[in-house]
Amino acid sequence: MNNNPQLNKSGELQHLLTTEGLPASILLKILDTAESFVGVTERDIKKVPLLRGKSIFNLFFEPSTRTRTTFEIAAKRLSADVVNLNIAASSQAKGESMLDTVNNLSAMHADMFVVRHSQSGAAHLIARHVRPEIHVINAGDGRHAHPTQALLDMFTIRRYKYDFHNLRVAIVGDIMHSRVARSQIHALTTLGVPEIRVITPKTLLPAKVERLGVHVYHDMKQGLKDVDVLLMLRLQNERMLGARLPSPEEYFKNYGLTQEKLDLAKHDAIVMHPGPMNRGIEIDSAVADGKQSVILPQVTFGIAVRMAVMTILAGN
Amino acid sequence: MDNMNLPDAEQLLADLTEKMRPDVTKNTVLVGIYTGGVWLAERLHQTLECTLPLGALDISFYRDDFSQIGLHPQVKPSNITFEVEGRHIILIDDVLYTGRTIRAAINELFDYGRPASIRLAVLVDRGEREIPIAANYVGVKIVLLEDKMLALEQSNNGKLSLSLYDKKSSG
Structure with a gap:
């Protein structure tokens, strides 16, 4: 017997509840x-x-x-x-x-x-x-x-990058409130991605996130350097009410993905987003519709x- | 029949090729069923000098035993790159037995379009049909014990051979 409620007695998938703990x-x-x-x-x-x-x-x-x-x-x-x-x-x-x-x-x-x-x-x-x-x-x-979102992200990464074992992946945005980020981190880790970064304002960083084995950055310039895959997160408007962020404009200036910031990553880096996008807040339209974007294939x-x-x- | 007495797959393929040759035109499309049928179709495609692209079907999504045994462990993508509508198709499989695989393959093909005709070529027909399906081209007909499974295998150098297994141990 196992204690994972997702697996049946034969170790097969009975429910899909989280990517955490799945082999x-x-x-x-x-x-x-x-x-x-x-x-x-x-x-x-x-x-x-x-x-x-x-x-x-x-x-x-x-x-x-x-x-x-x-x-x-x-x-x-x-x-x-x-x-x-x-x-x-x-x-x-x-x-x-x-x-x-x-x-x-x-x-x-x-x-x-x-x-x-x-x-x-x-x-x-x-x-x-x-x-x-x-x-x-x-x-x-x-x-x-949000395990199916994380799985479709893994599928997309494999389609464009073929192998998980030599990748540097950055998750950018509101990590604290994101079920997508949690599911992504567990799936990326299990599939053998050697370096997972999270890039987020200090006010949107959950406590003890380093325990998940990720590297924390608060600056896009440092965090995006040599990255293969950018997983953008949706900034939910309702989070603004909690006064964790000064303004959407300020957020876009520091953490919004523009082509200029994207150019700090590897030249063949891909950009992903779970949707729906806030254009001009977490991602610039030119990047969302640009040639490195794989948001619609997702x-x-x-x-x-x-x-x-x-x-x-x-x-x- | 044991492994020693099984017919030579390469000879059967040569015989099957000659039986098919008169009917193969430049409009004929060959579609192999994974895994053995695709190996055969690749060889036939070359020998019969077919010009249209080769098709490959994995019938896992069309099997009638999904609700009993679940998804086949290794599903491969089907690969039909040509227009099926109006085409003359020859389905290729290694062993014809209950006929259920062929039923599934025909159903899958029709989800790509309405072919002008479908014919069936198999290396071995071991009888014991459970649904009314017949092959147009057969390498050989043989009779086997019910608890035996006949499988086509391909060596590293591409040579084909037949092997007999006990159903229980091989699944």
Whole structure:
């Protein structure tokens, strides 16, 4: 037996809740399977019959258009039936608890839940609660984890850089509030990236982040030197309210990615962003649309990666 | 039949090539099914001097046993770079047995477009069909015990050979 709630008794993936603690073999299996799904999404008929007859519920307790849409497309391309529930607007408003909602949907013979919640640990709670034949995918929980985003980032990095073992990767922006950054750091570490940097204002640096094995920089000039991959983070407007930053203009001046700053990285460095972007705050439009940007391929690969995760879960 | 008495795969391929040759035109497309079928298709593509690009199918996403055994451990990307619509396709596989692999391959091909025709060429037909599928070109028909699995193998220098395994030990 193992204590990882994501794995079944045979060590196979039962739920995808976080990239933390997942062995490289499982991460690589997801990336390799996704390679085959990229071809499927480029055909006339972008569908395979793998999950025909399965019911997948997108449980979004926190609004998200992009992530929900990519999960929906991924499920539909696997021939599953998809039901989208925007729960903030329905039963939660009527006072139904999250687990009551899950119980009701389980009684409708759900096969898989995709869960987005503003509370860290929500997907874990559901995973512990559901029957063993139901699989749970965390689509983002509070500040904790966003594993499919990190996996699609890893897929994109491998597509452009081929190998993880000789890379210098910089994560830039609001590390403190970012579930994406946490999931990226765990995945990059497991896949053997030797140098992970975080570049962030002192006010957006979480305590004890060095324990994760990353190098901390507060200056873009130093932090971007000789970097192969830049993972930009979204600066969430609501974070401004906490008075951690003086102004968007000030942030852009110091941490916004301009071509001038990007030129400090390696000449073939790639720029990634989980979206949606704040142009002119964390990234300059010229860079976002520039030739080093792989932000739109990330979106395309995200569908293939989510198809791979759903398929592997449903098959275990 | 044991490993000693298995037919020579290289000789079977030569026989199969000659059976196919009269029907192969410049409009013929060869599509191999991973893994053995792709090795054969590569050789046939060269010997029969096909001009259109070679196709390769991994049928893992179309298998009918996914809900029983899950995803095949090593999925490779299918590679169909040509327009399937209106094409005359010859599917190539190493061993024809239950017919389920061919059913999956045909379904996958139709998701790329509507071919004008699909024919099937196999190195070995071991019978025991579970669905009504027949090959147009067959290297040899043989009968094997039900608990045996026949596999095509390729050595480092590209030479093909057949091997017999017990189903239980080899999965």
